């Protein structure tokens with residue numbers, strides 16, 4: 001019987017990964033790790049230091065010299081870079097439009113995977129991203145590949161942005177999501193791809209509660225096995 005399983009949730013932008021991962025982690029009493037926030041944090045720091053996001057060596061050095069922390073709080077997960085809280089600033093379009101470029105670099109990915117493995121090693125974790133089931137936690141007991149139509153994903157991001165006072169036209173969001181999906185699936189190093197042993201969950205037209213219950217059930221089946 002495995003009491004502390006690892007759960008990997010991968011998939012394209014705005015498919016609902018972090019929303020669902022958070023709920024499932026809370027209901028199981030597990031830690032939730034948003035690996036996208038780590039790539040965003042590095043991208044933000046690089047922009048602060050005016051480092052060119054195509055410069056792999058400088059980005060890898062930067063990643064080695066900074067501290068990225070994910071801290072749970074009643075408001076949700078807070079993200080810190082070198083002690084500075086960056087939870088909201090890493091969601092701006094300036095960061096969003098550069099992050100997938102930063103994430104293409106092999107040495108950046110190697111270091112991120114190392115950091116994420118250290119966090120996830122002990123189990124009792126729900127981790128979401130693009131390469132969790134394939135590269136970070138290949139032995140995860142439950143792997144989900146979460147998708148939704150690009151229209152629905154853009155509409156969800158639109159509503160989410162609106163509720164946070166950000167007005168980006170729907171068409172622009174659709175373009176940004178398509179572009180990021182393309183960069184993530186076509187990159188050379190650990191691209192976004194469904195792991196062979198991952199279960200595909202299409203969330204199009206489904207509620208957050210439905211999807212969360214489905215994954216909780218799948219997790220419980222594995223925990224008691």
Ligand SMILES: Nc1ncnc2c1ncn2[C@@H]1O[C@H](COP(=O)(O)OP(=O)(O)O)[C@@H](O)[C@H]1O
Nearest residue numbers: 013014015016017018019156160203206207208
């Ligand atoms: N099944 C769902 N149905 C409707 N909206 C959803 C669903 N899952 C997530 N959302 C909403 O979509 C938005 C994007 O979800 P998010 O979890 O940030 O996606 P990801 O982590 O995959 O980028 C959030 O505002 C969330 O509330």
Ligand SMILES: Nc1ccn([C@@H]2O[C@H](COP(=O)(O)OP(=O)(O)O)[C@@H](O)[C@H]2O)c(=O)n1
Nearest residue numbers: 013014035036037039099100103129130131
């Ligand atoms: N494990 C991961 C997580 C994110 N990423 C990169 O980081 C970007 C931002 O991830 P995210 O999960 O915050 O993206 P959203 O879908 O939440 O907008 C992705 O588009 C990828 O380019 C990655 O390459 N590998």
